[in-house]
Amino acid sequence: MLRVEGLESGYGNSRVLFGISLLVDAGEVVTMLGRNGMGKTTTIHTLLGIVPPRAGQVTFQGQAIAGMPPYRICRLGIGLVPEGRHVTTNLSVEENLVATARGPGPWNLAEAYRLFPRLKERRRSMGGQLSGGEQQMLAISRALLTNPSLLILDEATEGLAPLIREEIWQCIRELKQKGQSILIVDKNIDTLAQIADRHYIIEKGRVIWSGTSGQLQSDPELSRRHLSV
Incomplete structure (x- = not known):
């Protein structure tokens, strides 16, 4: 559904993304994980045309969308x-x-x-x-x-009280059961590992790891090194 290959972008003279590649298939829940300031929101903004891409390809449902204005990208779904x-x-x-x-x-x-x-x-x-x-x-x-067709949530539960956070997670579980394709940025790794199909860890504008929830949960050192504050 969404395929990103070698995406590069930034702000002014500052380069933020250095060849991001990721995939969201139809019906999947996929996460982007990483500490603050590593390029996750910039990736989303570049996918949506808010930040112009400098290199790379973005295709959505088989159509090239890199460089399109944001309103056209959103109208595609x-x-x-x-x-x-x-x-x-x-x-x-x-x-x-x-x-x-x-x-x-x-x-x-x-x-x-x-x-x-x-x-x-x-x-x-x-x-x-x-x-x-x-x-x-x-x-x-x-x-x-x-x-x-694809729902993107940037910091899905940031700053929310625990009861509200759980209500949001329950909503996402229902959406997944309905077959909604979702790309999520959030820091609640334990919950994401129970909901999501696959994960990408972003560090300094690069994908430094990708894998399934099972692989993420089986390697506590991975979270400690790249996701802990």
């Missing part, structure tokens, strides 16, 4: 839950959802409210009145209402 959520604070919950909804597909307002009942309770509240956890629920639902 990629939904983003950005780091920091970025909900529209002066629109209500329901207005945030309706503003980006795109069909046809399985996701609509009713399904979003079923997935996160709290959003239905707060549907008339402004985005800026929501808690961090509620904003993350809204950001996920907003992306799902575009009915994406």
